[in-house]
Amino acid sequence: MMRPAAARHPLAGYATALALVLVGFAARLALAPVFGDNHTYTVFYPVVIVAAYFLGAGPAIGAAMLSAALAYWCFAVPVLAWKSDFTTLAPVMFFGFTAAVSIYFITGMARALEDLAVARGRAEGLARSHAELFGELNERVTNHLQLVAALLQLQARDEADQPLARALAEASARTLLISRVHRSVAGEADKTLDFDTFARQLLDATLAARGHPPVRVEVAQEGLRLPLDQATSVAIVLLECLNARLDLNTPASLQVRLRGDGQEATLEVSEVCDQPGGLAGLDLKRHPIEAMVEQLGGRFSFKADAGRAISSLVFPRPGALAAARGAAVARTLH
Numbered sequence: 001m002m003r004p005a006a007a008r009h010p011l012a013g014y015a016t017a018l019a020l021v022l023v024g025f026a027a028r029l030a031l032a033p034v035f036g037d038n039h040t041y042t043v044f045y046p047v048v049i050v051a052a053y054f055l056g057a058g059p060a061i062g063a064a065m066l067s068a069a070l071a072y073w074c075f076a077v078p079v080l081a082w083k084s085d086f087t088t089l090a091p092v093m094f095f096g097f098t099a100a101v102s103i104y105f106i107t108g109m110a111r112a113l114e115d116l117a118v119a120r121g122r123a124e125g126l127a128r129s130h131a132e133l134f135g136e137l138n139e140r141v142t143n144h145l146q147l148v149a150a151l152l153q154l155q156a157r158d159e160a161d162q163p164l165a166r167a168l169a170e171a172s173a174r175t176l177l178i179s180r181v182h183r184s185v186a187g188e189a190d191k192t193l194d195f196d197t198f199a200r201q202l203l204d205a206t207l208a209a210r211g212h213p214p215v216r217v218e219v220a221q222e223g224l225r226l227p228l229d230q231a232t233s234v235a236i237v238l239l240e241c242l243n244a245r246l247d248l249n250t251p252a253s254l255q256v257r258l259r260g261d262g263q264e265a266t267l268e269v270s271e272v273c274d275q276p277g278g279l280a281g282l283d284l285k286r287h288p289i290e291a292m293v294e295q296l297g298g299r300f301s302f303k304a305d306a307g308r309a310i311s312s313l314v315f316p317r318p319g320a321l322a323a324a325r326g327a328a329v330a331r332t333l334h
Helices: 010-030 046-054 057-074 086-158 162-187 195-209 226-247 286-296 320-333
Strands: 192-195 216-219 225-227 252-261 266-273 299-304 310-317
Touching: 010 046, 010 057, 046 057, 086 162, 162 195, 162 216, 192 195, 192 226, 195 226, 195 252, 195 299, 216 226, 216 299, 226 252, 226 266, 226 286, 226 310, 266 286, 286 310, 310 320
Parallel strands: 216 252
Antiparallel strands: 192 225, 252 266, 266 310, 299 310
8 A cells, every 4th residue: 555645754744634634623613503512523533544544643643632622622512611521521531542542553554554565566576586587497498308309309310220210219309399388388387278279289299290190180179178287197198199109100090089078078089090900009108198197087998999999088177186186185084
């Protein structure tokens, strides 16, 4: 909370407090036909409260003392005379007590709000600074991954051993793919993304890194959004399914669909081979898939017949997964 300029300059603050008291005095005069001899100090309570909140303790105390003196002299019966009886002094003493309590708490809250505003501004400045540093770190990590991919590719070109050269080339392609994913999602850990678009970009990048093999990939547009941690795990399972097909180096068609069904989501990769026996030797490298399935809290299945294979990953959607973990913790505690 920023106080007005009068509160930041003592003389201006006291002058403003005096003006408030005069406004209260004028209001009490105007209300004299209504109040009569009653409510001697009522109109001056808002004066003290406004002065305490906007001007600070000193001007508020001055406003309270001046208000009490004016009300006692001009509006307490008998007016314009010295009064020492208890029935006259009790209201002015009560006004002084309530004004002091109001000034104490209101100025305390005002200082607390000012301190909070300063601390919030400092925290926002630190957050912006950290965000800039984190963005720079992400950029450097991405650049380093691209450099590693380039070095692996150069080593693969100079390698005489063909199996080793292919392994280095595949490592280079996957490192480059990781750098692209990192650049896409870095700094957005608390957001969600459209998995269909993400999967399309990821699969295109993978096919380009593998030299555009004879594999057609179609991503069905379901519009399901996932948190980035879930999307990353699902994408790794999807890439393992694609890489298992690419390792066969045979023509095929893949259809990818991620759909939501109540509390669960299902990733389905349907594969149709364009030549007889094209599914022979299909290896899904289950260890990475099993790790991602365990992380997602889901289940994975694979079915294949003569010319068609279906890989299916079923996992809880974000809200259902949190509820399941909470229920598991509750059962453990009981």
